[in-house]
Amino acid sequence: xxxxxxxxxxxxxxxxTGISGxxxxxxxxxxxxVTLAFLIAVIPLVWVLYTVISQGLIVVLRPGxxxxxLNGLLGRQIGGGAYHxxxxxxAQGLIAGIIATPLGIMVAIYLVEYGAKxxxxxxxxxxxxxxxxxxxxxxxxxxxxxxxxxxxLDRSAFAVSLALVLLMxxxxxxxxxxxxxxxxxxxxxxxxxxxxPKWKTIMRVVIPTALSGMLTxxxxxxxxxxxxxxxxxxxxxxxxxxxxxxxxxNMASLPLMMAVERSNPTxxxxxxxxxxxxxxxxxxxxxxxxAAVLSRVTAPKTK
Amino acid sequence: xxxxxxxxxxxxxxxxxxxxxxxxATVPEGDVLMPDPGxxxxxxxxxxxxxxxxxxxxxxxxxxxTGSGVFIVALIGAVGVFLLIQAIPSVLADKDNFLLGRxxxxxxxxxxxxxxxxxxxVTVEVSVFALIIAMxxxxxxxxxxxxxAPRRLAKPFGYLVDLLAAVxxxxxxxxxxxxLAPVIEPFAQWLQAHLGWIPVFAPGNSGIAGATVFTxxxxxxxxxxxxxxxxxxxVFERTPRTLIEAALALGATKWEVVQTTVLPFGRSxxxxxxxxxxxxxxxxxxxxxxxxxxVQSAFSGSLFDGGAxxxxxxxxxxxxxxxxxxxxxxxxxxxxxxxxxxxVNAFARALVARSGAKA
Numbered sequence: 031x032x033x034x035x036x037x038x039x040x041x042x043x044x045x046x047t048g049i050s051g052x053x054x055x056x057x058x059x060x061x062x063x064v065t066l067a068f069l070i071a072v073i074p075l076v077w078v079l080y081t082v083i084s085q086g087l088i089v090v091l092r093p094g095x096x097x098x099x100l101n102g103l104l105g106r107q108i109g110g111g112a113y114h115x116x117x118x119x120x121a122q123g124l125i126a127g128i129i130a131t132p133l134g135i136m137v138a139i140y141l142v143e144y145g146a147k148x149x150x151x152x153x154x155x156x157x158x159x160x161x162x163x164x165x166x167x168x169x170x171x172x173x174x175x176x177x178x179x180x181x182x183l184d185r186s187a188f189a190v191s192l193a194l195v196l197l198m199x200x201x202x203x204x205x206x207x208x209x210x211x212x213x214x215x216x217x218x219x220x221x222x223x224x225x226x227p228k229w230k231t232i233m234r235v236v237i238p239t240a241l242s243g244m245l246t247x248x249x250x251x252x253x254x255x256x257x258x259x260x261x262x263x264x265x266x267x268x269x270x271x272x273x274x275x276x277x278x279x280n281m282a283s284l285p286l287m288m289a290v291e292r293s294n295p296t297x298x299x300x301x302x303x304x305x306x307x308x309x310x311x312x313x314x315x316x317x318x319x320x321a322a323v324l325s326r327v328t329a330p331k332t333k
Numbered sequence: 334x335x336x337x338x339x340x341x342x343x344x345x346x347x348x349x350x351x352x353x354x355x356x357x358a359t360v361p362e363g364d365v366l367m368p369d370p371g372x373x374x375x376x377x378x379x380x381x382x383x384x385x386x387x388x389x390x391x392x393x394x395x396x397x398x399t400g401s402g403v404f405i406v407a408l409i410g411a412v413g414v415f416l417l418i419q420a421i422p423s424v425l426a427d428k429d430n431f432l433l434g435r436x437x438x439x440x441x442x443x444x445x446x447x448x449x450x451x452x453x454x455v456t457v458e459v460s461v462f463a464l465i466i467a468m469x470x471x472x473x474x475x476x477x478x479x480x481x482a483p484r485r486l487a488k489p490f491g492y493l494v495d496l497l498a499a500v501x502x503x504x505x506x507x508x509x510x511x512x513l514a515p516v517i518e519p520f521a522q523w524l525q526a527h528l529g530w531i532p533v534f535a536p537g538n539s540g541i542a543g544a545t546v547f548t549x550x551x552x553x554x555x556x557x558x559x560x561x562x563x564x565x566x567x568v569f570e571r572t573p574r575t576l577i578e579a580a581l582a583l584g585a586t587k588w589e590v591v592q593t594t595v596l597p598f599g600r601s602x603x604x605x606x607x608x609x610x611x612x613x614x615x616x617x618x619x620x621x622x623x624x625x626x627x628v629q630s631a632f633s634g635s636l637f638d639g640g641a642x643x644x645x646x647x648x649x650x651x652x653x654x655x656x657x658x659x660x661x662x663x664x665x666x667x668x669x670x671x672x673x674x675x676x677v678n679a680f681a682r683a684l685v686a687r688s689g690a691k692a
Binding site: 064203 | 411418476664
């Protein structure tokens with residue numbers, strides 16, 4: 031009997047040997063650690079959002095939060111709203127957007143359509159990268175040095191917008207550049223073949239094709255700069271009332287309102303801080319949603 | 334505005350004949366990842382008579398585009414120059430040693446005494462501490478999202494991490510000091526009590542519980558996490574499929590695949606992503622302004638000290654400044670910060686470019 035069993039044994043060992051215990055353990059450990067790392071990152075996100083919502087939701091649901099300012103209210107008086115700060119945030123951001131968008135798009139056009147491999151183009155690309163990393167406080171100091179110290183102008187919301195332009199331009203350049211690059215050359219050539227000059231080709235063919243992606247980039251950039259606090263802290267003073275004038279006087283904005291109310295130890299102060307926080311997050315979310323919708327509705331025609 | 338760039342085609346263009354022949358030849362389009370400046374059409378059309386309108390239109394447009402490029406280059410130069418112009422008088426009037434002084438007294442413009450040593454030390458310590466926390470976690474997340482997470486979930490999960498970057502930093506700051514600090518305070522106390530003999534964990538001088546470099550570093554780590562993750566992820570995703578499959582064919586476990594293919598391939602990308610995160614941490618302003626307590630005593634190097642970074646010092650004091658000489662002192666500090674972040678970012682970008690060339 032035993033002889034027949036021998037016959038059934040394979041002449042050579044199995045091709046695939048099992049994985050040793052240590053290798054299995056290492057693999058399992060790595061999987062656990064990597065998953066854990068992800069969970070660790072989610073904790074602060076959820077925690078921050080929970081804090082903001084649990085503290086701020088009641089405040090923004092009060093009547094008047096969206097339609098009143100804090101004009102005439104004492105620090106400890108509950109009530110009023112963030113209307114003035116919402117206006118400030120939107121106005122400063124949009125003015126910055128109006129300046130930064132054409133500038134950024136022109137830079138991207140230069141890089142993609144004209145620059146080729148010239149040294150200037152390479153220098154520009156490098157400087158855009160550097161500009162991405164410039165701390166917001168340095169951008170604010172630069173505007174202060176030029177606008178206030180040298181030109182002798184007053185602090186104003188417009189100065190804030192200028193500082194925000196510095197922060198927004200690199201984001202717009204990056205996204206526009208990517209979008210322009212994926213416009214197929216066939217389109218350009220077809221246009222050239224019809225005798226259309228280069229600038230008209232860019233304006234009428236290249237930009238419309240890339241437009242949706244570029245707008246998405248602009249919306250995302252706007253969402254990013256509206257949360258910036260350093261420029262508003264340095265370049266404009268807080269006002270608890272509404273001020274429509276961009277060029278003159280104090281103006282509130284949501285981040286500035288939070289920074290100022292930090293020194294208000296009362297419950298009303300805490301309400302205003304968290305109310306402003308949730309309002310700011312809502313505004314940023316709206317702009318990100320706009321970006322998402324823009325990119326989906328007008329998806330790249332090249333795919 | 335120099336509208337005379339070095340490219341081939343001059344600005345004069347006609348509604349002429351063969352435009353665009355040389356345009357495509359080189360590289361196929363759609364290569365979004367690596368900006369390859371070789372793709373654009375740049376035809377040099379033969380000059381024909383007439384059509385001056387087109388000529389002018391093209392020249393203006395090219396001038397505008399090139400001018401914008403020049404403007405960006407000039408802008409960075411201008412930032413450095415104008416900060417320098419404002420900083421020099423104050424640094425010359427400084428009665429203390431600018432580099433080695435430890436106090437920052439700018440109340441009296443006639444008697445400025447300021448030095449950046451403490452600011453530099455706090456800035457570097459808080460940033461490095463944040464980096465030490467964020468680097469391994471960022472690596473883990475990047476690996477999880479590119480190699481481990483189920484395909485269908487990888488994208489929404491990645492979006493979740495990116496969402497961290499969308500939260501304004503002042504909200505992180507307020508959360509850090511009001512919510513997080515009380516929670517981690519017992520742990521901080523424990524560290525000081527049991528590991529206090531290590532200088533970094535020595536009992537600190539911060540008068541307010543939680544308003545320390547320790548808390549600030551943890552919050553900062555959360556804030557730079559998305560930066561590290563997003564770039565690292567991009568590089569990891571570019572690991573050649575063939576390498577991964579070869580490792581799998583040799584019988585490697587998942588972790589061994591990562592170890593032998595993904596990590597070596599993406600190492601320089603990961604390092605440069607971390608450097609970019611460091612650059613962000615060095616310049617972070619408002620979160621640190623909110624968290625760190627101002628202290629009078631010098632920085633001892635302990636994680637449980639208060640203090641101020643370059644950015645938070647500037648942000649705290651600047652709103653009240655009204656004379657150029659005092660402001661110049663802070664601008665000088667800002668200039669040092671600018672140079673610091675410039676160096677870190679330039680180094681990181683050079684690394685990214687190298688890792689990209691390899692890919």
